[in-house]
Amino acid sequence: MTDSQSCNSVAHNLTIEQKEYAAKVLNESDENRENAVAEIRHWIQENDLRARTENVNLYTDDFSILRFLRACKFNIENTKTKLRNYQKQRVKLPEWYANRDPLHPKLQELLDMGICLPLRKLDDQGRMVIIARLVHNPDIFTLSDALKVSSMVLDVAIRDSVEASLYGFVIIIDLGQATLHHFVQAQPRILMNMIHAWQGCYPLRIKLLNYINVSVIAKTVMMFTRYFLSDKLNQRLHIYARKTTHDCFLNMPANILPVEYGGTDGTTQELTEYWKKVIEENRDWLIDDEKYKPVL
Numbered sequence: 312m313t314d315s316q317s318c319n320s321v322a323h324n325l326t327i328e329q330k331e332y333a334a335k336v337l338n339e340s341d342e343n344r345e346n347a348v349a350e351i352r353h354w355i356q357e358n359d360l361r362a363r364t365e366n367v368n369l370y371t372d373d374f375s376i377l378r379f380l381r382a383c384k385f386n387i388e389n390t391k392t393k394l395r396n397y398q399k400q401r402v403k404l405p406e407w408y409a410n411r412d413p414l415h416p417k418l419q420e421l422l423d424m425g426i427c428l429p430l431r432k433l434d435d436q437g438r439m440v441i442i443a444r445l446v447h448n449p450d451i452f453t454l455s456d457a458l459k460v461s462s463m464v465l466d467v468a469i470r471d472s473v474e475a476s477l478y479g480f481v482i483i484i485d486l487g488q489a490t491l492h493h494f495v496q497a498q499p500r501i502l503m504n505m506i507h508a509w510q511g512c513y514p515l516r517i518k519l520l521n522y523i524n525v526s527v528i529a530k531t532v533m534m535f536t537r538y539f540l541s542d543k544l545n546q547r548l549h550i551y552a553r554k555t556t557h558d559c560f561l562n563m564p565a566n567i568l569p570v571e572y573g574g575t576d577g578t579t580q581e582l583t584e585y586w587k588k589v590i591e592e593n594r595d596w597l598i599d600d601e602k603y604k605p606v607l
Contacts, residue, residue, distance in 0.1 A: 329477055337477070338385040339377075347385055348376045354391055360398050378469070378476045378514035397512040402604050404504060406455040411463050411597045413590045418460060421447065422590060425583030427461035429468040432567040432576060437478035438518055439468070440567065442579075444485045449492040454501055462508075464586055466600070467593050469514070479516035482509075483559065487524030494532050502532075506539045520548045523556040 325333065333339040355376075379397075383389035401408040413422060424447055430440040447457045469475055509517060522533055533550055540548065551559050560573050568574020569582055590597070 324473065329473075333381070333477060336384075337381050339381065343385065344377070347380055347387065347390075348373050350387060351376045351380065351390055351394070355394065358395075360394065374471075374473070374476075381476050382514040382516055393511060393514065396507070397514075398604060400504070400508060400512045406453075407459045407462050407504075409601060411459065411601065413463065413587075413594050413597060417452075417456070418463075421452065421456060421460040422587040423583065425579055425586070426457050427464040428569075428579065428582045428586060429464065430567050430569075430576070431582070431585065432564075433474055433478075434481060434567060435564055436518075437474045438481050439472055439475035439479075440481045440483065440563070441465070441468070442483045442485060442569075442572070444487075444579075445489040445493050447493075449490065449496055454493070454496040454498075458501075458505065463590055463597055465513070466597070467590060476514065479518040481519040481521070482517055483521045483523060485523050486526065486529045487553070487556075489526070489529055491528060494528060497532055499535075502536050503539055506536060510541055510544060517544060518547060520544060521551065521559050522549070523551045523559050524553050525550050526553070 379390050379394050383393055426444055426446060428442045434440055530550060537545055565574045567576055569577060569579045571579050
């Protein structure tokens with residue numbers, strides 16, 4: 312299949328409504344899609360970013376490039392910057408992005424905790440909802456351990472989601488089980504790298520960023536992170552104390568939420584087991600992914 316045929320197949324998979332949304336919000340059209348994808352692919356290869364090139368449905372297939380283009384609303388230069396940042400962060404933070412074999416005993420324990428849980432159904436705006444929970448034992452695991460597992464789940468979850476690439480993400484961070492020791496682990500460097508991943512690296516358009524079950528101590532940390540958020544993301548950030556956390560879910564369909572968050576789509580334990588199984592099934596992809604990093 313030629314690049315043109317592949318790009319056209321991606322376009323044909325979109326509904327009329329999705330094409331209209333892409334044109335109106337993301338500056339994507341049937342006319343500019345093929346050329347933009349080809350330009351970014353050529354740039355990747357020319358600059359030796361060591362993105363995956365020999366397999367289908369990986370970094371340089373049409374959809375993978377489209378995810379970055381859509382995240383940048385088809386601004387070519389911004390897309391190049393995000394791709395470069397994405398690859399560089401994976402080199403500079405081996406504690407997050409190296410040795411990601413899900414069958415490693417330590418990672419098995421972390422997967423059993425349900426630290427990062429994308430919901431199995433999209434919300435009524437087509438957005439992917441991701442619930443992140445600070446539930447690791449800080450006497451045994453570091454915050455970077457938790458972020459490594461989160462990156463594994465996130466990479467697999469967003470890899471094939473056309474809807475999320477179009478309509479974006481709702482990120483819910485549950486701090487209900489967070490302790491002072493957890494917040495001691497949240498060093499400024501880690502927080503800044505985490506925010507950089509959200510804003511400058513991953514092909515994400517975060518439409519809502521909600522912190523729930525927030526204690527007084529947690530709120531102090533959250534206020535610190537606001538200084539590193541873009542103006543747009545600051546406007547989309549909402550902090551809910553324990554008493555008001557239920558307000559976060561008032562406008563979300565109950566049939567997409569776990570029962571612990573007022574929904575009807577199973578329990579968080581069932582969701583945890585679901586994602587552990589998915590990650591294990593993608594073991595080869597996650598291990599192979601480490602080969603494709605640029606030389607800095």
